[in-house]
Amino acid sequence: MSWSDRFSEVARDIQSSEIRELLKLLADPEILSFAGGIPDPALFPTADFQRIAGDIAADPDRNRDALQYAPTEGYVPLRQWAMDHAGAPVLELSIDNVLVTNGAQQGLTLLAGALIDKDTPIAVAQPTYLGALQVFATHQPKFVTVATDDDGLQLDALETALQSGVRFLYTIPDFQNPGGFSQSEARRTAIVALAHRYGVPILEDTAYRDLYYDAPPPPSLLQLEARLLAAKGGAGEWNKDGLVVQLGTASKTLMPALRIGWVIAPEVLVEKLVVLKQADDLNTSSLNQMLAHDLASQVLDRHVVTLRQTYGERRDVMVETLRRHLPNDAHFSAPKGGMFVWLTLPDGMDAGALLELAVAQEKIAFVPGAAFHANGGGENTLRLSFSTCQPDDIKRGMERLCGLIRKEMK
Amino acid sequence: MSWSDRFSEVARDIQSSEIRELLKLLADPEILSFAGGIPDPALFPTADFQRIAGDIAADPDRNRDALQYAPTEGYVPLRQWAMDHAGAPVLELSIDNVLVTNGAQQGLTLLAGALIDKDTPIAVAQPTYLGALQVFATHQPKFVTVATDDDGLQLDALETALQSGVRFLYTIPDFQNPGGFSQSEARRTAIVALAHRYGVPILEDTAYRDLYYDAPPPPSLLQLEARLLAAKGGAGEWNKDGLVVQLGTASKTLMPALRIGWVIAPEVLVEKLVVLKQADDLNTSSLNQMLAHDLASQVLDRHVVTLRQTYGERRDVMVETLRRHLPNDAHFSAPKGGMFVWLTLPDGMDAGALLELAVAQEKIAFVPGAAFHANGGGENTLRLSFSTCQPDDIKRGMERLCGLIRKEMK
Numbered sequence: 001m002s003w004s005d006r007f008s009e010v011a012r013d014i015q016s017s018e019i020r021e022l023l024k025l026l027a028d029p030e031i032l033s034f035a036g037g038i039p040d041p042a043l044f045p046t047a048d049f050q051r052i053a054g055d056i057a058a059d060p061d062r063n064r065d066a067l068q069y070a071p072t073e074g075y076v077p078l079r080q081w082a083m084d085h086a087g088a089p090v091l092e093l094s095i096d097n098v099l100v101t102n103g104a105q106q107g108l109t110l111l112a113g114a115l116i117d118k119d120t121p122i123a124v125a126q127p128t129y130l131g132a133l134q135v136f137a138t139h140q141p142k143f144v145t146v147a148t149d150d151d152g153l154q155l156d157a158l159e160t161a162l163q164s165g166v167r168f169l170y171t172i173p174d175f176q177n178p179g180g181f182s183q184s185e186a187r188r189t190a191i192v193a194l195a196h197r198y199g200v201p202i203l204e205d206t207a208y209r210d211l212y213y214d215a216p217p218p219p220s221l222l223q224l225e226a227r228l229l230a231a232k233g234g235a236g237e238w239n240k241d242g243l244v245v246q247l248g249t250a251s252k253t254l255m256p257a258l259r260i261g262w263v264i265a266p267e268v269l270v271e272k273l274v275v276l277k278q279a280d281d282l283n284t285s286s287l288n289q290m291l292a293h294d295l296a297s298q299v300l301d302r303h304v305v306t307l308r309q310t311y312g313e314r315r316d317v318m319v320e321t322l323r324r325h326l327p328n329d330a331h332f333s334a335p336k337g338g339m340f341v342w343l344t345l346p347d348g349m350d351a352g353a354l355l356e357l358a359v360a361q362e363k364i365a366f367v368p369g370a371a372f373h374a375n376g377g378g379e380n381t382l383r384l385s386f387s388t389c390q391p392d393d394i395k396r397g398m399e400r401l402c403g404l405i406r407k408e409m410k
Numbered sequence: 411m412s413w414s415d416r417f418s419e420v421a422r423d424i425q426s427s428e429i430r431e432l433l434k435l436l437a438d439p440e441i442l443s444f445a446g447g448i449p450d451p452a453l454f455p456t457a458d459f460q461r462i463a464g465d466i467a468a469d470p471d472r473n474r475d476a477l478q479y480a481p482t483e484g485y486v487p488l489r490q491w492a493m494d495h496a497g498a499p500v501l502e503l504s505i506d507n508v509l510v511t512n513g514a515q516q517g518l519t520l521l522a523g524a525l526i527d528k529d530t531p532i533a534v535a536q537p538t539y540l541g542a543l544q545v546f547a548t549h550q551p552k553f554v555t556v557a558t559d560d561d562g563l564q565l566d567a568l569e570t571a572l573q574s575g576v577r578f579l580y581t582i583p584d585f586q587n588p589g590g591f592s593q594s595e596a597r598r599t600a601i602v603a604l605a606h607r608y609g610v611p612i613l614e615d616t617a618y619r620d621l622y623y624d625a626p627p628p629p630s631l632l633q634l635e636a637r638l639l640a641a642k643g644g645a646g647e648w649n650k651d652g653l654v655v656q657l658g659t660a661s662k663t664l665m666p667a668l669r670i671g672w673v674i675a676p677e678v679l680v681e682k683l684v685v686l687k688q689a690d691d692l693n694t695s696s697l698n699q700m701l702a703h704d705l706a707s708q709v710l711d712r713h714v715v716t717l718r719q720t721y722g723e724r725r726d727v728m729v730e731t732l733r734r735h736l737p738n739d740a741h742f743s744a745p746k747g748g749m750f751v752w753l754t755l756p757d758g759m760d761a762g763a764l765l766e767l768a769v770a771q772e773k774i775a776f777v778p779g780a781a782f783h784a785n786g787g788g789e790n791t792l793r794l795s796f797s798t799c800q801p802d803d804i805k806r807g808m809e810r811l812c813g814l815i816r817k818e819m820k
Contacts, residue, residue: 003678003682004678006578007524007682008524008525010523011524014686016684016685038479041474041475041478042474044474044477044478046467046474049467057456057459057460057463063456064454067451067454067667068451068665068666069661069667102669103692105689105690105692106690106691109691113421114417114421115416115417115418115421116418117419120418131688134688134689135689135690137689138523138689139418251479255477256477256478256479257476257478257479257695257698258695259694259695266413268414269413271426272424274426276421276548278426278541278544279544279547280515280516280519280545280690281516281519282515284669285668287667288695288698
């Protein structure tokens with residue numbers, strides 16, 4: 001018997017992501033890559049990080065706690081910070097509503113474990129974050145896709161999905177990965193109302209929420225739900241009636257290597273997630289939690305100003321260059337924040353084939369969009385990231401890409 | 411519909427561990443606790459840790475890599491170190507046989523995901539590590555328990571289990587948690603031979619392997635398997651014919667807060683675990699991997715000498731005091747390493763009830779043994795840890811415990 005004969009059904013089904021394989025090919029430093037969805041390491045707050053790490057090391061009590069096993073729920077001050085960041089005290093949250101996770105990805109892992117049985121229907125946007133599709137897939141759900149437009153989830157498509165009895169909706173309301181769109185307040189309000197009408201939980205992923213380049217995004221779904229419950233006269237009842245579960249992360253605004261994320265949820269769900277996390281990895285590093293807390297509370301507010309400035313300029317250059325050079329038969333979103341521009345090629349043009357040409361002929365790379373589609377489709381779409389490239393490179397890269405598309409249209 | 415109505419079958423089944431609930435009760439500083447299974451924080455190599463953290467921070471290239479997302483497989487020098495630590499180059503391992511995990515617990519999580527379907531039979535020692543039982547349980551296997559004696563797994567019981575078609579055996583050959591026993595070389599050799607006779611993989615957990623207080627433990631199951639394959643003339647065939655998967659951790663010898671563990675497995679299995687880890691949490695913190703690597707390669711060898719000395723003295727005091735005071739109708743193991751002494755109370759005496767008395771009357775705590783039994787039983791057993799208490803406290807605590815047992819026997 002070989003090892004592959006011993007694999008579980010889930011392990012046999014799961015495959016390495018296309019993106020992962022793709023990124024391996026991009027080690028060539030001559031390639032100008034718009035493929036990654038990662039922060040620019042030149043923007044990490046390294047000086048603050050080192051100062052804070054030194055402060056923790058210099059305090060014997062903190063240092064000792066920092067290096068030991070720790071409660072699964074997480075470091076109390078960080079839970080408090082996450083709660084405030086999400087909107088407490090306007091929202092009636094307590095730290096019992098917050099679980100610290102090993103990056104937001106583990107939050108998705110735990111929520112998937114808590115809520116998905118084999119063949120459970122769950123609703124996801126078309127397109128949506130590949131990492132969510134991957135972790136959900138390990139529980140073998142039935143994906144129900146919800147169509148999107150430049151403003152995000154389409155309400156009629158969403159209502160159809162919710163009516164069909166999905167266990168939850170997973171959504172990224174702010175500057176979505178990969179679509180770049182941000183839901184308007186009106187649409188957000190309607191989404192929360194629909195969720196309550198059909199009694200369907202929403203997993204709200206706020207990974208890009210702080211990275212806005214024009215104006216702050218509308219209230220979060222969690223905040224809008226509080227408004228809805230208050231209007232019903234149900235203040236203080238969120239632990240019983242709340243349906244919005246929020247995921248947050250320090251990876252986009254501080255540093256991915258902290259591996260710090262959090263889940264905000266009604267207490268009964270948090271309690272279950274804690275038990276699942278204990279089985280999964282016991283606890284998140286105390287040291288990393290302390291570092292994340294101190295950075296978030298001391299540095300984040302001013303640091304995101306720099307990020308907004310720098311990423312905003314890059315976004316502007318990408319959007320401007322595409323506006324100028326992209327053929328009319330193609331279409332792109334102009335995001336108000338985040339890291340991504342979503343591009344739809346002319347009908348019948350395959351983004352996978354285009355990538356091969358782009359790498360070989362133009363030395364540029366992007367991610368073909370098909371991988372972001374839970375149930376297939378999207379072969380003529382692609383994702384461009386502007387987060388790690390300098391403005392001149394973005395201009396040059398987009399000109400080359402548009403030239404290539406134009407050439408392929410002939 | 412309430413949240414608990416929405417829970418998956420797994421989430422409904424999984425419960426917070428008794429130990430976890432118990433430990434919450436032990437916040438009282440007057441309680442002398444032998445319950446934890448954690449290293450003594452006073453022994454952490456904090457000065458080395460700070461020096462190494464400073465060195466990484468002072469190197470701009472390393473520092474930048476340390477804070478960014480990273481390949482799922484792990485930091486190459488750490489994988490190299492883990493491979494050497496496991497016995498390469500005598501064993502023909504490459505770094506493609508090593509995956510870095512978020513503590514050894516995540517290694518168990520990924521292996522469980524790769525190998526267990528619902529109702530899959532798997533073999534575990536009776537008793538065994540609770541955290542393994544918990545993570546395996548999230549995949550709803552059928553536990554097949556293998557009886558143990560003071561030398562570990564009983565071979566006839568093991569053969570019966572392997573014959574029954576279990577998917578794998580999970581075992582801790584060195585200074586087992588909770589049993590304290592270490593398998594002899596003869597028994598290890600027989601275990602590996604049985605695994606190969608029946609074609610059953612072994613997950614070998616080496617968490618305590620470096621913590622020996624008398625003499626180094628016999629070769630690992632992985633090393634003995636290499637010997638077996640070499641005797642068959644199959645050198646270099648481990649990737650095809652190997653059945654032993656080894657789990658390691660930096661938590662017991664360096665610091666738990668690094669959250670660094672590793673899995674050593676045939677390539678085809680590592681490739682699958684990588685995909686599962688990517689879905690689970692993307693990657694382990696690069697910074698923590700660099701810290702673990704530098705500590706492991708620069709500090710570990712001399713640091714474990716200190717640990718062996720200090721923990722060894724504590725072991726001696728616990729064993730000596732129990733030898734002197736434990737009533738004859740009770741029985742305990744005298745471990746040659748690790749952190750635990752396993753105690754069997756007189757027939758009919760319940761360790762859970764004894765704990766309540768111990769806390770209330772004697773201000774001491776331990777872990778009742780039932781939780782370490784996959785299929786029930788062990789009500790008259792308990793686990794004592796000597797890792798975090800000073801010798802005088804251990805002596806005083808064991809005298810009180812023995813007195814209480816004696817009183818309860820009347």
